[in-house]
Amino acid sequence: MRDSLNAIFRRDLALAYRQRSELMQPMMFFILVISLFPLGIGPNPEILQKVGPGVIWVAAILSSLLGMERLFKDDFNDGSLEQIMLSATPLPMVVLVKVFAHWLTSIVPLLILSPLLALFLNLTEDMYWALLCTLLLGTPLLSLVGAIAVGLTLGLNRGGVLLALLLLPVFIPLLIFATAAVEAASLQLPYNAQLAIIGAMLLISLAMAPFAIAYALRVSQN
Amino acid sequence: MVLSRRFFVDQRSILPLLSAHELSVSKRDRLLFSKINLSVSAGDLMYIKGPNGAGKTSLLRVLTGLVSPEEGLVTYREQDIVKFRDVFHQKLLYFGHALGVNRSLNALENLHYWCSQHGVHPVETEIYTVLGKLGLVGLEDVTVNHLSAGQQRRVALARFWLKTSADVWILDEPFTALDVQGIALLNKRIVEHLQQGGCVVMTSHQALDVNYPTKELVLEYRI
Numbered sequence: 421m422r423d424s425l426n427a428i429f430r431r432d433l434a435l436a437y438r439q440r441s442e443l444m445q446p447m448m449f450f451i452l453v454i455s456l457f458p459l460g461i462g463p464n465p466e467i468l469q470k471v472g473p474g475v476i477w478v479a480a481i482l483s484s485l486l487g488m489e490r491l492f493k494d495d496f497n498d499g500s501l502e503q504i505m506l507s508a509t510p511l512p513m514v515v516l517v518k519v520f521a522h523w524l525t526s527i528v529p530l531l532i533l534s535p536l537l538a539l540f541l542n543l544t545e546d547m548y549w550a551l552l553c554t555l556l557l558g559t560p561l562l563s564l565v566g567a568i569a570v571g572l573t574l575g576l577n578r579g580g581v582l583l584a585l586l587l588l589p590v591f592i593p594l595l596i597f598a599t600a601a602v603e604a605a606s607l608q609l610p611y612n613a614q615l616a617i618i619g620a621m622l623l624i625s626l627a628m629a630p631f632a633i634a635y636a637l638r639v640s641q642n
Numbered sequence: 643m644v645l646s647r648r649f650f651v652d653q654r655s656i657l658p659l660l661s662a663h664e665l666s667v668s669k670r671d672r673l674l675f676s677k678i679n680l681s682v683s684a685g686d687l688m689y690i691k692g693p694n695g696a697g698k699t700s701l702l703r704v705l706t707g708l709v710s711p712e713e714g715l716v717t718y719r720e721q722d723i724v725k726f727r728d729v730f731h732q733k734l735l736y737f738g739h740a741l742g743v744n745r746s747l748n749a750l751e752n753l754h755y756w757c758s759q760h761g762v763h764p765v766e767t768e769i770y771t772v773l774g775k776l777g778l779v780g781l782e783d784v785t786v787n788h789l790s791a792g793q794q795r796r797v798a799l800a801r802f803w804l805k806t807s808a809d810v811w812i813l814d815e816p817f818t819a820l821d822v823q824g825i826a827l828l829n830k831r832i833v834e835h836l837q838q839g840g841c842v843v844m845t846s847h848q849a850l851d852v853n854y855p856t857k858e859l860v861l862e863y864r865i
Contacts, residue, residue, distance in 0.1 A: 427758035431747070438746045438785075499740025506706060506736050507760045508728040641708045 424509045425517050432521035435494075443526055446487035450530050453479040454537045465542045472541030473551055473602035474595075480530060480555065481562060481591050485584055487526045488566045491518065492637065496574045501637065511637065512630035515567065519633070523563040531555055543602075550605030554598035557618045564622075564629040565590055571636030594618065657719060658683045659841045660705065660810050665714035667700050674700050675861055678714070682841040684809070687832070687854055690845045692861035698845040699739065701861065702814050705843060706736045718810065732761065735808040737816050741798040745787040749778055749797045752786065753804065762805050772803040775827070791819040799824075802831050811835060813844035825851070 436443055457475050458468055495501040504514055534555060538548045569586045573579030601614035661681035667674045674697030682688050690698050703709045705716055707723045707730065716723045718730040743752050753769055773782050776796040786794055795818070802811075811832075817825050829852050832842055836854060850856060 424759045424761065427755050431744075431751070431755045434751065435744065435746055494744070497740070498744060499738055499742035500744060502708060502736070502738060502740065503742035503756065504759060505708060506731050506734060508732045509759060641703070642710075 421509055421513070424507065425513055428504075428514060428517050429521050432518060433525065436521070436525035439490075442490065443487070443529075446483040446526060447529055447533070449486055450479050450483040451533065451537070453482070454540060458540055468540075468542045469544070469547070469606070472538070472543050473547065473599045475541060476534065476537060476551060477554075477558075477595055477598050480527075480559065481588075481595065483530065484527060484559065484562045484566065485587060487522075488563075488570055488583065488587075489580060490526070491522050491567055491570050492574055493570075496640065502641065505638065505641065511634040515571075515633040515637065516630045519563050519567050519629075520560075522567075523560055527559045527563065531559070544606065546605045546608065547602050550602045550611050551598075553611075553615055554601050554618060557615060557622050558594050558598050561594060561618070561622045561625050562591065564625040564633075567633045568629055568636055571633050571640060574637070574640040575642075594621065659686075659719060660843065661717050661720075662705060663715045663717070665701070665704060665716070666712045667697060667704055667709070668712055669697070669700060673864060675864070676713075678859075680843075680859055682810075682843060682857070684839040684841060685836050686841045686857060687836055687852070688841070688843045688857045688859060689850060690843065690859045690861065692845075693863045696861040696863045698861060699814055702736075702738075702812050702843065702845065706734060706812050707731070708736075730810075733807065733809050735801060735805055735811045737798065737801070737811070737813045739814055741794060743786055743794060743798050745794075746785060748783045748785050749773065749789075749800075750782045752797055753800055756801060757804055760805055762807070764804050769800070769804070772800045775803065776800055777823070792821055792824060795819050796824060799828060802828070802835070809840040811840060811842045811844070813842065813846075815846055816844065817846055817848050 454475060457471070461467055461471065492501060495504070505511060531552070534552060535548065538551060543551065566583075566587055569583050570579075572586070573583050576582065597614045597617050601611040601618075604611040604614065658681035661679075663679055665678040666676040678701070680688065690701060692698050700709065704711045707716065707727060710724070718726065718733070721729065723730045742756070747755070750769065757764055770779070770782075773779055776799060778793065778796055778800075781789060781793065786797060789797070799816075816828060820828065825848075833852055833854050836842060
């Protein structure tokens, strides 16, 4: 089983590398949104600092939605998903590996870019560290929960809009706690509580989402 | 419309490899077939016939366990395939309309991936031998989207030589897009598999050109 999970992970990384132009799309979107904001709002540093965390988080959520469909779409269309389901490797483990590979290739680049963007929005160092912590805990959650919705909308031809409608309400609590944490950091207050809540949400989804995704994928075969 | 069923019960072996009991499947509120029974034992070739839309593919997908039937039960060696999914899938080879070959990877990468996914560990030379048999030598490092439709299918066909542990083969139109040599090669492999004690359930719009006794199941189009 370990061997086959390894193979899936390596294959997904190889595929991401071959299709890097597709991967660039959400990343470009993320950079564009954040670099356009200071131009639109005006260069007042205090205002930018005030809206910065929210802007980065909203852009991260929207750009992760953009790239989310890639997760299973190709495998569904070319029949690879069928073949995975007909192998003895447990499907929840497979999807966990696939989601992790997806997170690593499409979201980690955003995290790497984030210091630069924090600079654009005039975030202080404390705020930046809080932001990075929330992003590190929150974005895997985005991928895990997003994958459930991707699984559910696979059979539809134009699932993209439905995907966004399904997911945005679910992401709102995450957005609130994440921006609250950065806000607390800007006031030099502790933000452990917000991080703990995001961490708890992540752990719950880590434990349950793989099974939900696997179930959604099985349903998509009907 | 009445569903006509024709199948012969195999007398030779007592324990069927794969059997379906009273299967009913409907798709988008249309009943495709109801109360179908079939059983295939070691060495059986079952040929499912019927016009487009009769539910051949749906029947095959139910037999693999990808789709659950509305009613009825599929068993592998008398065990429910839903409960003993892993046992069954280790012994199953399904070849569907969608090939399961990724178009951005090359033939070799696709096969390596598929093999480790299905718990087969062929040595490198073995894969090359199979690719040679299929006329894909020299094309093994070309990404699949640069290959022709027939060659893409040949990449997927390599599985028949690699997963030798499978005893149930379920093939959905395996001859599509293949040339004469390809068809002959596959026919030969199917007969070989049957003689080794495997069983095959397949659909095909082309007349079967194998020198082997076949069981037939005819599905009719229902409205």
